[in-house]
Amino acid sequence: MSDLNLKHIGINYPAVWILTKREVIAFWRDKARIISSFAQAILFLLVFGYSLGQNTFPPGFNYKAYLASGIGALTILFTGIFGGMGLMRDKMFGFMKELIVAPVSRQTLMIGRTLGIAIQTVIQVLIILTLGIAFGFLGYNPDLFLRILIIIPIALAASMGIVGIGLIIGTKIRNFQSFGLIQTFIVMPMFWLSGTILPITNDSILYPIYQYNPFSYCVDLFRSVLIGINNFDIWLDILVMSAFAIGLILLGAISFNKMDVS
Amino acid sequence: MEENIIEVENLTKIYENGNVLAVDNIDLHIKQGEIFALLGPNGAGKTTTISMLATLLSNTAGQAIVNGYDIKKHPDKVRKSIGIVFQEPSLDGDMKGIENLEIHAILYGMPKKIRNAKIKEVLKLVDLEDKAEIFVRNYSGGMKRRLEIARGLLHEPKILFLDEPTLGLDPQTRRKIWEKIKELNKGESKITILITTHYMEEADELADRICIMDHGKIIALDTSKNLKKQLSGDVIDIEFDKIEDTSLLPSLISQLKEIPGIKHISLGDSKNNQEEIPLNLPKNIPNIDPNVIKARMQEMMQDPKKLLMAWKNFPMSQQMFQDAPLEMKKKIANMFNDDLIKDIPENIREVIINIKNGVFEDDNSREISKISISCEHGGKQLPLIMQNIDQKKIIIKNIYMHQPTLEDVFLHYVGTKIREETSDRTKDIKKRIQMRQLTR
Incomplete structure (x- = not known):
């Protein structure tokens, strides 16, 4: 119901900084969440890495590297969507009112939150890639370090877009019960149909869906930078991912501006 | 005019979804340094009014100047001039008390130099210095309230908005918060306080002036003393012994109403x-x-x-x-x-069956009827009242005469019915909006 968004006063950078810091501190303090997200990643690495024998795939295809990089990209999806939805917590516990009534614009509030979650995401991606290396899935190339450095800005950009989805959902839903619904109908399809864990080849009937899933391009870009395996052209990846990120940030900003807290 | 820190003229809010007229053309002039209470039943429009003044909601019509700034043109400056404590808690439970204050200070653009000193100062003011490093989720209700008040004061606002500040707190904590509120209003840096409440004693205790709102309108505005005077005179409560013929009561009341000096008679107790x-x-x-x-x-x-x-x-x-x-x-x-x-x-x-069979029927359990009469001079009208009652051969059990309380005033204005946000009320308001549109 808030119609006054102080649009004209622009972005307040100290406020962005403190809101980003708040997200990162909250992430750091929530040990249960950190542990469970790593446990999940390790589970995926072990189960998929060792259940499918090398014979399942064409010769020369390094599935373990494929899997480890896919799970790195997967972290962006999970952390981003559920991080963005975390704003519902603030709505429920009232802190959103304190933020809304502060003399800063809604853009400030949104950018602070988005950046905070994006930083959390990057930290998690880095840790999971380290795990992948430790498991021996990604090999021990000296240039892997450089590739991981290039991954950082990609993960940041992709996660901004994904956080946008989370924010849109978070501003709309009213209770935690909807989490399961979001998990089943948005997160899981995006995850399974983007080739993060199992490759979707172009003779599969799922291929068209794979092709129209924007997250597939994030995963593909991620993977082609990290291990050099790609399905699409790298420029197409960059193009789709940028459009996706920018579009969702804007949509997120719009729904954040319209958000009703009273 | 200059000493008024809040100037409200013709302020109106219509909620578009549902066409609810929440605030109906109100005028308010709140003086610098006073404690001003908005009193009213649920759904009277108190919170909506405060939300508009805090620039959380846009107004449909009219204008308001807060600390010299128009709420529509300079919402950011208005926001910096006010501190606000919401009806529901608005703290981040996963952060420490001091972190909640830090976030607030930065959001309100306080320079780093004065930030820390000011945080210490407000924590001391609400006696939470030793609790600053504790996570807010572990605070008690009263501590949370105090921290919110501290946060509201952190950026040195000229006006503090308190929306039901003591709702759901125990009496001791409530007293403590009242003391703090009074403390703020003392001394040189006299801060103006706008408080909404539906606790009569809270308004009576704290406020310099009280504004009673109902259905989005101001229906009375004055000091507590003057409001009570408006109801003037005395309130006489009469308790009857069991009345054999209950049809006597209506005729008695219409007779009593004839007596000069009697203003209002209500059946039953004047209290809820x-x-x-x-x-x-x-x-x-x-x-x-x-x-x-x-x-x-x-x-x-x-x-x-x-x-x-x-x-x-x-x-x-x-x-x-x-x-x-x-x-x-x-x-x-x-x-x-x-x-x-x-x-x-x-x-x-067993007990209930016994009661139903009349086993416990005794003097105490007889039905007691009460009437409550407000009149100009209790002493003068009482003999006439007694005479009338005597004529009807109704036996009086007890008579109390007292000065009207703020509660009497409140009930006089808004009635005794319990308010619920029902569809009836919405319909009622819709009708009123339609009427207004027709008359224009």
């Missing part, structure tokens, strides 16, 4: 019925707001099925029934028909 439910809580129950329990009891007194549930699930409520005065037990007994009696727990069933 809920006050009548005695509350003998066992000592060992945890801190539950007595008001919450009262409200629950009120609810149960209307629905025998809820009472049954309570008796089954909370042994405490059985004890409360046993301790209740006969008057109330009778009321309860009358709610149960033969079908429902089967479901009552055994020890209570």
